[in-house]
Amino acid sequence: xxYVIALLLGFVTGLLLFAVGLVFNPFIGDRxxxxxxxxxxxxxxxxxxxxxxxxxxxxxxGESMHTPYxxxxxxxxxxxxxxTSTMTTVLHDARDDxxxxxxxxxxxxxxxxxxxxxxxxxxxxYIYLPRQGSLFVQQTENYWRFxxxxxxxxxxxxxxxxxxxxxxxxxSGPGALGTxxxxxxxxxxxxxxTKAVESLTxxxxxxxxxxxxxxxxxxxxxxxxxxSAGSPGPQGGLSPQARRLQ
Amino acid sequence: MCLIWHAYWFSGQTLVKTYFIxxxxxxxxxxxALYAFPAVDQAREASIVRVAPNxxxxxxxxxxxxxxxxxxxxPDQPNPLPPGLNWPTDPVLAGIRTELFKIRNARDAVxxxxxxxAASGDDGNVIDWVLHLPARGSVFVNMEPAVREDGYRIGxxxxxxxxxxxxxxxxxxxxxxxxxxxDEDAPLGRIELLATYVGEFEPLDNDPEAVE
Numbered sequence: 001x002x003y004v005i006a007l008l009l010g011f012v013t014g015l016l017l018f019a020v021g022l023v024f025n026p027f028i029g030d031r032x033x034x035x036x037x038x039x040x041x042x043x044x045x046x047x048x049x050x051x052x053x054x055x056x057x058x059x060x061x062g063e064s065m066h067t068p069y070x071x072x073x074x075x076x077x078x079x080x081x082x083x084t085s086t087m088t089t090v091l092h093d094a095r096d097d098x099x100x101x102x103x104x105x106x107x108x109x110x111x112x113x114x115x116x117x118x119x120x121x122x123x124x125x126y127i128y129l130p131r132q133g134s135l136f137v138q139q140t141e142n143y144w145r146f147x148x149x150x151x152x153x154x155x156x157x158x159x160x161x162x163x164x165x166x167x168x169x170x171x172s173g174p175g176a177l178g179t180x181x182x183x184x185x186x187x188x189x190x191x192x193x194t195k196a197v198e199s200l201t202x203x204x205x206x207x208x209x210x211x212x213x214x215x216x217x218x219x220x221x222x223x224x225x226x227x228s229a230g231s232p233g234p235q236g237g238l239s240p241q242a243r244r245l246q
Numbered sequence: 247m248c249l250i251w252h253a254y255w256f257s258g259q260t261l262v263k264t265y266f267i268x269x270x271x272x273x274x275x276x277x278x279a280l281y282a283f284p285a286v287d288q289a290r291e292a293s294i295v296r297v298a299p300n301x302x303x304x305x306x307x308x309x310x311x312x313x314x315x316x317x318x319x320x321p322d323q324p325n326p327l328p329p330g331l332n333w334p335t336d337p338v339l340a341g342i343r344t345e346l347f348k349i350r351n352a353r354d355a356v357x358x359x360x361x362x363x364a365a366s367g368d369d370g371n372v373i374d375w376v377l378h379l380p381a382r383g384s385v386f387v388n389m390e391p392a393v394r395e396d397g398y399r400i401g402x403x404x405x406x407x408x409x410x411x412x413x414x415x416x417x418x419x420x421x422x423x424x425x426x427x428x429d430e431d432a433p434l435g436r437i438e439l440l441a442t443y444v445g446e447f448e449p450l451d452n453d454p455e456a457v458e
Contacts, residue, residue, distance in 0.1 A: 014272015
């Protein structure tokens, strides 16, 4: 009997060791500097609050960590959309002026591989910037670093929350350098084909209610178009509003 | 005495060995379970696609109104949807109407979510759709602002992700009012979306044997 107990104790210890090793896996490295951060091109910055109650509307299956907002918003309870959330939010430019409206659809990805440090989501942004046009941003995001450094710390704490300053890039593809694909839809941005990176700054996180204080940022690389490309000026033919965003 | 102590020591060593075998088994079981069982398994509805007469495949979606409306974002709404929605009052956002829906396939099963954005400005009107089907991908469609005589509005695929990434095509939207109360699921009517997918042109291989 004592051998069975020893075997079971060892088994449980093995499971716990695996869980600890998974969270503190030294072979899962940070990707380091975002490729957009070192680009020579101009960068459009769009920021938004990641806290559901700060958005215009946020909804999910109603049983996840984040509570849908407003309270009576339709929930995504049907099986094919149960692992999906939608957020409609105001986007601000680099000067913190209102730049437009953004809608983000996020779905858990079947490419998630916890053994490799990949907690993936597939997400798309629809962005409308008045007088400039619309943008579509498609990306895969990896929340592993956030989960291991913030989520796990919050779960361990007595109050189930985490305070501090955590900054990380979430975008991990489809671009080879971990960038999102951006396509223009209408207006001045109609022919735009470029890349972007979404980053997240978290100050307070709770395992009960999710983000308490968090800000997201989309950095969109604006390709340089010189006079030879038919551009009327050094700003690549963008409208004054588009230039102001950069 | 020595024999008893030896028996005890031997027994302890075996116990420790058993414990470490358990540890190894635990590690292997956790790694095997994580490897074998997917952490995420998206529920799927079978695609209902038919072949278009002039090439490509057609897939129909619809939105039952008002059941499938998640949000209607527009300035100065007397009855905002959802109740309690605070649409921003910044003048920059005047003239924008953003709607979120659940979208259904031909079997009336919810398969995804969509956003329709309509905006009017000095340089014309913009109507965009983004359909997001979690198990398959997303597609971005830029519509013509004007409705055609037959009630259809048509738009072309700008781009897509995953399954839709390699497809071109176009989509039509049409409002079908429930004028005679025929449809209990859509008391006001339904928005019909017909997506026509056309694969990318793939040139023939230059290998002479392949041509033969």
